[in-house]
Amino acid sequence: MMNLNKSIIGMVHVQALPGTPKNKYSLAKICELAVKEARQYETAGLDAVMIENMHDVPYLKGSVGPEITAAMAVVAKAVRDAVKLPLGIQILAGANKEALAVAKVANFQFIRAEGFVFGHLADEGYIDSCAGELMRYRKAIGAENVFVFTDIKKKHSSHAITADVDIAETAEAAEFFLSDGVIITGSSTGKTVYLHELKSLKDKIHIPILIGSGITAENLSEYWDYASAFIVGSHFKEDGYWENEISDERLKMFMQIVKKLRN
Template sequence: MRRFLKIFGQQKCKVIGMIHVDALPGTPRYAGHWKETIEKAIYEANLYKRHQLDAVLIENMHDIPYVPERLLGAEITACMTRLGQAVRDVIPKEIPCGVQVLACGNKQALAIAKASQLQFIRSEGFVFGHVADEGYTDACAGDLLRYRKLIDAEDVLIFTDLKKKHSSHAITSDVSLLETAHAAEFFLTDGIVITGTATGHAASPQDLQELSGRVKVPLLIGSGVTKDNIGLYYKDANAVIVGSHFKRHGSWLEEISEEAVENFMRKVCELRQPS
């Protein structure tokens, strides 16, 4: 928790705005507009800055269909590094920025964070194997933390998904969410991410309450947070990651809606007022 508070500060329930960057070169949906991809990421970063979000996270969400980490090309790491630097350049230094590389590009994310001076990554598959839609995902904590040490990136926080969305967890059905959280904590996670079953699907408030006060690391909500349900998470979550709700019609595929960002942050400001 100390590492989290050093970067994010003491205020309850930080809001992390997601930037779903356009499909990158080499992926099926890449449209050939690399310069516009950078400009769009900068635009969204400035929008989040204008509405005083607490942190920003970039992700290659549009690179569908995803491939396992071993098949990620060097172009993805290079392009995400360029985008990370572009976002970092417009966001004040005191505001944390992070990166996630799908699917399970956790080492790549660490390298990007190191090169672009980002403060955190979101990692998949940290503890316990599972079957995702891009294939089998093996646990990576030991390898990933050794790599963080190797590249001198220990100041980069690693937030880890548990029982990851878009995945089957039948092979670990006898391992509870709390047991999984304790395993991630034992393996030195810097924060636990709780999600629903798919992008944009709300995480269970009961899952949050099950872990609250029973682990010592920060708890983050990683999907389905909206203006209407933020109150369910606000008390117990150290941070919420918001992406789909900030888009038109609440769909991650759509363009960002400044009105949605403004309305959400107005609700958060109301929750932050002393009762």
């Protein structure tokens, strides 16, 4: 069971999988690297880990080939066997049913889902809402114990077609459609969340709020009171760049600040 109480969730950016343009490693090596990062997070005292196929650019839209789902299941099982932390998964772009299937078979605790309510124009194309289909699929495969955390007004996207629906209304819709928690992001990977948008959700919803981009050691205290969990990836990497290796020094400094805030 996963308890979101100021939780720090570390991102494992899985290396490019077989069949994708940037692939250069065998699946065994990809698993080895993912396990190494997950163990670094566990050793540093993080609360959970999430894996994501971020190196698989350019992303497919809304679904992926069976080879990607199969590969992510193998990586997920390797990570599950290596660490005891709660685990999550996202499969880009918007392959939410695939992520849920992998989470179910690999004993993961949550997924990150795109396009849950309303539609938006992503760099992969138009991503339609999926709540009805996804939550029925969760029921059908017996995965009700897998939390579905859902992006709203997601990064790397245009929301012009829903400009008359603010972020609070979007969050309320996600809660109504049975989201287990909403994820708020900045405009792109590593970009900070707009604090006024985050504050606007106060007392509007009764499900957890997760911050999904832009959290650093320098700004964590500013956002601390307004979220239940913080998904951190880029900041933990050397020079703060998502493609680089994890920096143990950055991890240590960040978790020292977390301890102070918790006390």
